[in-house]
Amino acid sequence: MNWLSMVANRLLWFVPTLVGLLAIVFVLSRVIPVDPAVLAAGENASAAQVQQVRERFGFDKPLPIQFANYLRDIAQGNLGTSLFTQQPIVDDLASRLPATLELTIFAVLIAGLVGIPLGVLCGLHRNSWIDHVLRVVTVSGLAVASFWLAMQFQFLFSMKLGWLPLSGRIEGFPPEPVTGLMLVDAMIEGDREMIGSAFRHIVLPTLTLALPAAATVVRFTRNGVIGVINSPSVAYQTAMGLPRRLIVWKYVLRMALTATVTQLGLIFGILLAGAVVVETVFDWPGLGAYAVRSILQSDYNAVMGFTLCTGALFVLINLLVDMLQAAIDPRGAA
Amino acid sequence: MTTTRRDALKAVAGSVALASLSIEGALAQAGGKFVYANNSPYDNLDPHTIFDTARAASRFNLYDGLYRWVDNPPKMIPWLAESHTVSDDGKVYTFKLRQNAKFHDGKPLTSADVVYSIERILALKKGPASLYLDSIKPGSTQAPDPHTVVFNLNGPSAIFLTTVPDILVVNSALVKANEKDGDWGEAWLTRNEAGSGSYALRRHDPAVGFTARRFAEHFAGWTGQPFDDLEFRTVLETNTRVLGLIRGDFQGADGYLPYDQIQRLRQSSNVQIIEQESMRVFILALNCTKPPMNNPNFRRALAYAFDYDGFIKSIMKDSVSRNPGPNPNNIWGTPAGLKGYSYNLEKAREELKKVTEPLRPITINALAGFSESEQAATLFQSTLRQIGVEVVVEVSPWSVVSSRMRKADTQADIVPLWKSTYYVDPNNWVGELYGTRYHGTRTFSYYSNPEFDKRLDRALVSSDQDERRKLYEEMTQMVNDDAAGIFVYNTRWYGPYSSKVEGIRFSPVSNGQDIRWASLKR
Numbered sequence: 001m002n003w004l005s006m007v008a009n010r011l012l013w014f015v016p017t018l019v020g021l022l023a024i025v026f027v028l029s030r031v032i033p034v035d036p037a038v039l040a041a042g043e044n045a046s047a048a049q050v051q052q053v054r055e056r057f058g059f060d061k062p063l064p065i066q067f068a069n070y071l072r073d074i075a076q077g078n079l080g081t082s083l084f085t086q087q088p089i090v091d092d093l094a095s096r097l098p099a100t101l102e103l104t105i106f107a108v109l110i111a112g113l114v115g116i117p118l119g120v121l122c123g124l125h126r127n128s129w130i131d132h133v134l135r136v137v138t139v140s141g142l143a144v145a146s147f148w149l150a151m152q153f154q155f156l157f158s159m160k161l162g163w164l165p166l167s168g169r170i171e172g173f174p175p176e177p178v179t180g181l182m183l184v185d186a187m188i189e190g191d192r193e194m195i196g197s198a199f200r201h202i203v204l205p206t207l208t209l210a211l212p213a214a215a216t217v218v219r220f221t222r223n224g225v226i227g228v229i230n231s232p233s234v235a236y237q238t239a240m241g242l243p244r245r246l247i248v249w250k251y252v253l254r255m256a257l258t259a260t261v262t263q264l265g266l267i268f269g270i271l272l273a274g275a276v277v278v279e280t281v282f283d284w285p286g287l288g289a290y291a292v293r294s295i296l297q298s299d300y301n302a303v304m305g306f307t308l309c310t311g312a313l314f315v316l317i318n319l320l321v322d323m324l325q326a327a328i329d330p331r332g333a334a
Numbered sequence: 335m336t337t338t339r340r341d342a343l344k345a346v347a348g349s350v351a352l353a354s355l356s357i358e359g360a361l362a363q364a365g366g367k368f369v370y371a372n373n374s375p376y377d378n379l380d381p382h383t384i385f386d387t388a389r390a391a392s393r394f395n396l397y398d399g400l401y402r403w404v405d406n407p408p409k410m411i412p413w414l415a416e417s418h419t420v421s422d423d424g425k426v427y428t429f430k431l432r433q434n435a436k437f438h439d440g441k442p443l444t445s446a447d448v449v450y451s452i453e454r455i456l457a458l459k460k461g462p463a464s465l466y467l468d469s470i471k472p473g474s475t476q477a478p479d480p481h482t483v484v485f486n487l488n489g490p491s492a493i494f495l496t497t498v499p500d501i502l503v504v505n506s507a508l509v510k511a512n513e514k515d516g517d518w519g520e521a522w523l524t525r526n527e528a529g530s531g532s533y534a535l536r537r538h539d540p541a542v543g544f545t546a547r548r549f550a551e552h553f554a555g556w557t558g559q560p561f562d563d564l565e566f567r568t569v570l571e572t573n574t575r576v577l578g579l580i581r582g583d584f585q586g587a588d589g590y591l592p593y594d595q596i597q598r599l600r601q602s603s604n605v606q607i608i609e610q611e612s613m614r615v616f617i618l619a620l621n622c623t624k625p626p627m628n629n630p631n632f633r634r635a636l637a638y639a640f641d642y643d644g645f646i647k648s649i650m651k652d653s654v655s656r657n658p659g660p661n662p663n664n665i666w667g668t669p670a671g672l673k674g675y676s677y678n679l680e681k682a683r684e685e686l687k688k689v690t691e692p693l694r695p696i697t698i699n700a701l702a703g704f705s706e707s708e709q710a711a712t713l714f715q716s717t718l719r720q721i722g723v724e725v726v727v728e729v730s731p732w733s734v735v736s737s738r739m740r741k742a743d744t745q746a747d748i749v750p751l752w753k754s755t756y757y758v759d760p761n762n763w764v765g766e767l768y769g770t771r772y773h774g775t776r777t778f779s780y781y782s783n784p785e786f787d788k789r790l791d792r793a794l795v796s797s798d799q800d801e802r803r804k805l806y807e808e809m810t811q812m813v814n815d816d817a818a819g820i821f822v823y824n825t826r827w828y829g830p831y832s833s834k835v836e837g838i839r840f841s842p843v844s845n846g847q848d849i850r851w852a853s854l855k856r
Contacts, residue, residue: 034733034734034737035737035740038736038737038740047774047775048459049459049460049463049464050740052459084375084377084378085377085378085524085540086378086380086383086520086521086524087521087524087525087540092540095539095540095541096541099541151573154573154574154577155577158577158581159577159580159581165583166574166577166578166581166583167569167574167578167583168567172565173537173539173542173543173545173565173567174539174542176537280570280571281571281573281574282574283567283568283569283570283571283574285539285541285542285568286541289541289570290541292570293375296731296732296733297733298733298734298737
């Protein structure tokens with residue numbers, strides 16, 4: 001299988017994967033003992049008002065028909081209307097996705113930039129004091145609850161030291177978005193104060209997300225390096241007299257990073273869908289907060305829209321990871 | 335047409351209030367920004383769609399009603415309307431509008447806008463609509479001249495006047511221009527504003543909240559140092575709201591924070607706590623339909639088995655007041671000296687002996703995320719076990735609980751929850767919670783008692799205040815005798831505000847979010 005057919009194969013699975021995901025979420029959301037029409041009509045609504053809402057949103061139809069109608073609408077680019085914001089789900093998601101993307105991209109970057117060098121260091125100095133110390137740190141990083149870490153950061157950096165803001169994406173109410181990525185928008189505006197403010201605001205939520213992720217990257221990179229460095233190919237290169245630095249940076253790292261890249265892709269997807277706690281604590285108006293509220297309010301369309309959005313991003317990111325892996329190690333695409 | 339004694343009193347109160355407003359004139363000075371952190375989302379700004387007290391900010395800062403509830407105990411003052419009269423048969427309410435009110439776009443506010451607003455409420459059938467659907471027919475409200483509105487009710491209504499502040503007036507021309515497919519501008523008004531309120535919308539981001547700028551031309555005028563800008567943000571995490579208040583990032587936050595957080599805020603010199611007895615009664619709602627819950631003896635056994643003092647002292651840390659009946663202590667309609675029930679397991683056992691139906695496990699459906707509701711359920715479970723009643727505690731989000739409460743056969747046996755203030759009349763509590771006419775809508779109990787309903791029917795049409803008082807007192811006594819609910823406490827409101835803010839006027843209806851009266855301390 002060459003590189004192109006690998007991509008085509010993955011894309012072919014894209015649609016059925018999403019339909020399967022939607023089917024599961026659709027059934028689960030209908031199992032919950034909640035009548036969304038009651039919620040949408042309001043707590044003081046009469047039975048007639050509730051029925052009217054039920055008919056308007058098609059909740060009175062059999063489940064298979066509701067699902068078929070939903071898939072038909074999606075094919076037309078219509079994810080429905082939120083029961084509570086009264087806005088198209090597409091608009092709701094589009095306005096919140098950039099905030100989560102910005103947070104996740106920064107977190108994955110930091111996780112990679114911190115985790116890969118430390119993982120290589122541990123792998124090259126296996127069972128040394130550096131390896132032991134980092135093992136303790138990374139296991140702790142994986143074990144710590146993100147809401148606890150977030151609050152400790154708030155207490156230390158915002159309340160005690162006063163270095164960083166407590167919450168939000170920027171000082172005051174956010175301006176009209178251009179891309180929705182606050183730092184990018186600030187750069188487009190050329191407003192240094194805004195750039196500084198956006199940067200200061202993203203530090204704590206990013207660190208909260210990135211530290212456990214970096215711990216994972218360290219562990220995977222370490223294991224990858226140890227696996228490669230003990231391989232016959234490295235023994236051969238050493239025997240041939242190649243400089244150790246060349247062996248490590250050109251051969252070992254390249255082969256060892258295959259698993260790490262896969263892991264970074266998975267981390268990106270997990271953080272994208274799982275930044276809920278961090279977004280809530282830091283008042284970061286992203287997809288996570290939207291998903292939680294939608295679930296609590298049984299806003300079916302919004303829950304399905306969120307699932308579709310994160311599911312699609314997850315599949316696309318995995319595709320990118322596969323492509324990147326193929327570039328790093330062409331044998332993988334074969 | 336005649337004006338009743340109550341109306342005359344209100345007109346007097348109103349003229350005093352308006353006199354004070356007219357003095358305010360243009361004395362206002364620039365007053366900075368007020369940032370309020372709320373735990374509920376401001377994802378919809380339509381004043382005819384949203385109707386919960388937690389999100390009162392957009393309704394009462396961006397919009398005006400004919401009358402307005404202010405202060406605590408709440409008093410109704412004339413607002414867009416200067417006065418009103420009621421016909422002899424109690425069916426025709428005529429309001430005279432102020433001449434100088436205008437919308438944020440400069441258009442004068444007229445009676446046509448009021449008519450459009452009530453028609454819109456009736457057509458959308460959301461939010462406040464259920465207050466009017468039974469009493470006002472679509473198309474029946476008239477605007478004989480630009481400053482007179484006539485509401486022709488289906489029949490006399492004793493509570494109509496108390497619900498008038500909820501008819502918030504929208505700019506009909508602006509909304510009509512943004513109607514789409516006959517939607518009464520619903521999609522547009524969710525994200526935009528068409529009001530005449532004290533503040534005009536600047537930006538709305540449903541994920542964040544909204545900002546508003548002081549409307550200098552508001553008819554009520556300004557005095558002192560009012561805030562020039564308001565920012566209402568959704569901050570879901572309690573800890574973040576509390577820390578933000580301590581840091582000075584926020585100047586106000588919702589007033590029903592857990593009491594330990596209030597104590598924490600009291601340690602900060604940046605924060606002041608404004609205390610008021612609210613009108614938000616904590617009730618263990620009993621579903622009175624399924625055996626043995628339909629047996630008053632069983633319900634009385636339950637009422638004797640709840641440890642009221644233990645709950646209030648140990649769990650609520652004495653931060654609330656015992657409220658023995660369905661109506662808040664601070665409103666009329668409760669018979670003098672009503673003691674309600676007290677914790678007495680011996681009496682509970684005696685009542686239980688009179689129950690002939692077989693006992694079964696009782697389900698308590700507590701509200702997820704509301705610690706008091708969950709703690710009440712757990713406490714009740716342990717005391718009921720002592721009298722041989724098994725309890726299953728389920729914890730569900732409000733969406734699940736409210737959906738189940740829509741029907742008697744799906745509502746749990748017991749639901750620990752609060753009844754807030756939508757209008758200031760005992761009907762908001764004892765009437766709605768226990769009247770058969772409210773089954774499937776605003777009832778918490780599915781209680782049905784012909785004697786109760788007879789009094790309720792009369793109380794809803796009587797214009798005699800003394801008669802109404804007597805009727806609601808009798809209804810409250812009936813509910814108490816039948817133990818149709820377990821009434822625990824009336825909430826105290828602990829409004830956390832920056833110590834630099836003054837002039838907050840708390841009303842249970844606007845929930846401390848009506849900011850036009852507030853200012854920075856000089």
